[in-house]
Amino acid sequence: MEGERAGAGEPERIARAALTRVIEPGDERGGRWLSQFGARELMARFTLPEYSNHENAGLAGITPRRLAGYRIRAAAVEPHRDLAAVAAVGGRFICPGDQEWPTQLDDLGDARPIxxxxxxxxxxxxxxxxxxxxxxxxxxxxxxxxxxxxxxxxxxxxxxxxxxxxxxxxxxxxxxxxxxxxxxxxxxxxxxxxxxxxxxxxxxxxxxxxxxxxxxxxxxxxxxxxxxxxxxxxxxxxxxxxxxxxxxxxxxxxxxxxxxxxxxxxxxxxxxxxxxxxxxxxxxxxxxxxxxxxxxxxxxxxxxGNIGDLAPDRRGPVLPRDLLDPVSARVLEALPARGAAGGDQVARGAGTTTDEALGRLYELHSLGFVERRGDGWQLTHSPSRGSNARRGGP
Structure with a gap:
């Protein structure tokens, strides 16, 4: 596009600065004219006398009323004054073709900023x-x-x-x-x-x-x-x-x-x-x-972001019972919420042998999960290892 080829040139920059007062942001029709003619030629069609007798100044899709509005705006612009005004507040004007221009704005097509x-x-x-x-x-x-x-x-x-x-x-x-x-x-x-x-x-x-x-x-x-x-x-x-x-x-x-x-x-x-x-x-x-x-x-x-910009895993707190192996966890689950159960009963509930269940119960006892009650076993009901907390209850 001609506007892009001349984007960094001073005359084109001045013309684009002027056009920011003539064409409203996002005007796709104006963007197409800008791509077709470039900023200097487009301003010329709005301002020079030789285009005044043209019904549409060679601009496709424009109505006489819209052209008159553009011309009124174009006649009043003072781009050098605007450039001086922005410089006075420590600013600048950039346009396509400049090194500082963000090329992703070009994705807007004809609606790209002037x-x-x-x-x-x-x-x-x-x-x-x-x-x-x-x-x-x-x-x-x-x-x-x-x-x-x-x-x-x-x-x-x-x-x-x-x-x-x-x-x-x-x-x-x-x-x-x-x-x-x-x-x-x-x-x-x-x-x-x-x-x-x-x-x-x-x-x-x-x-x-x-x-x-x-x-x-x-x-x-x-x-x-x-x-x-x-x-x-x-x-x-x-x-x-x-x-x-x-x-x-x-x-x-x-x-x-x-x-x-x-x-x-x-x-x-x-x-x-x-x-x-x-x-x-x-x-x-x-x-x-x-x-x-x-x-x-x-x-x-x-x-x-890029590969490797990963968010941390989201999970709840790790409870002591989460660290148990699967068989010990089944044995623990097989114990009733209240009262005691014998080794045979626990084994049936856990789907394992009595010897295996007893071995796991002694391990759970050493870890503080269960305690002996006569010939049976029951869940520990201490404040730090209450049965409800370990069994997922409220």
Whole structure:
């Protein structure tokens, strides 16, 4: 594609910076024009007089009304001013063809970002290679906030970059969890990277810009809209190895991110919650489909990581009786819960000989599992070896 061949060139970069004010994020028709003509030629068709008499400026599928809207926007852009504005806050603009461009964003096809505005010192391409998205409800419960922070801190400690949207609720908890662990985090905004949104996260976004990266498709000063939030989610999904959803209702932008991840062939995970909570309903629906249930960072890393990134085995406590050999365990099971039994009775219950049963009973006696009662044997009823605990009772 012509745009990619010239991606790192200065004229093409300036034209792409200009187009971020003309074409909305995720506009696939605009993406096709960009692939066909390149950024400089596309801007020319929006701005130069020689195209003004063309009904559609040679752009397939465009209506006169839509073309007029593009031209109004294009006439007002000042890309050099925008580039200076992002530089003033310590930022930069990257586009396809640049060394820092994360090529996994190319999986979006015609919906690929025209370019990305960044704040922060880290290399986005390197960070994105080992990144996980943690997203969820804005109005999350304390459980959701706790799980998001724990997942993020655990992932950060394992060297994973945590990506989210800097919103209230789960997003903010995920960013804070990563920062608290001294790890890396990326905030993908639905506005200009110099715009603080939500306002209540001014300090958090500032910390992310210092310790991590703040990125977005929109030019400096641009403000978010509902559609931009939804379209922002495709970038989160494409940028990362997998997406974890922590609390989401049936209608949730977080589920949009998860579905985008599925369509792109990324891992999709969900953290279960109470079945009585509406905030967990969307996650549970995800888990009924192709989503994978996860409960901590180790399970996430096992799924999205390399061979050898295994989560620890999950099992209950090992009880003394678990260490018995099979015959001794059968002999122990053959004893009644109350009262005593003779060797012959125990042997019949255990399916072995009387001599074998007696030998095992003496071994169990030395281990403290059983005790003699006259000519019979009974279970030990001491506080530390009560029969119910050993027999799996309540």
């Amino acid at each position: 370019g990305l505005w960044l704040r922060g010192r880290a290399d986005l391409r390197k960070w994105a290679l080992r990144s996980v998205a943690v997203v969820g409800a804005r109005a999350c419960t304390p459980y959701g906030a706790h799980m998001a922070a724990g997942l993020a801190s655990g992932l950060a400690e394992r060297g994973w970059v945590v990506v989210s949207g800097a919103a209230f609720g789960v997003d903010g908890s995920a960013h804070r969890g990563a920062l608290a662990a001294g790890g890396a985090t990326v905030a993908v905004l639905a506005c200009g990277v110099d715009v603080v949104y939500p306002r209540g996260h001014a300090e958090l976004i500032g910390r992310i810009a210092e310790q991590g990266l703040v990125i977005g498709e929109l030019a400096p000063g641009d403000h978010p809209t509902p559609s931009r939030f939804i379209l922002r989610n495709r970038v989160i999904a494409a940028l990362t190895r997998g997406t974890v959803v922590v609390e989401a209702e049936y209608r949730s932008g977080s589920l949009v991110t998860a579905r985008s991840a599925q369509q792109l062939g990324r891992f999709t995970m969900g953290v279960p919650g109470p079945v009585t909570s509406g905030l967990s309903a969307g996650v549970h629906e995800l888990l009924r489909g192709e989503g994978v249930l996860v409960t901590d960072a180790a399970e996430v890393a096992e799924l999205v």
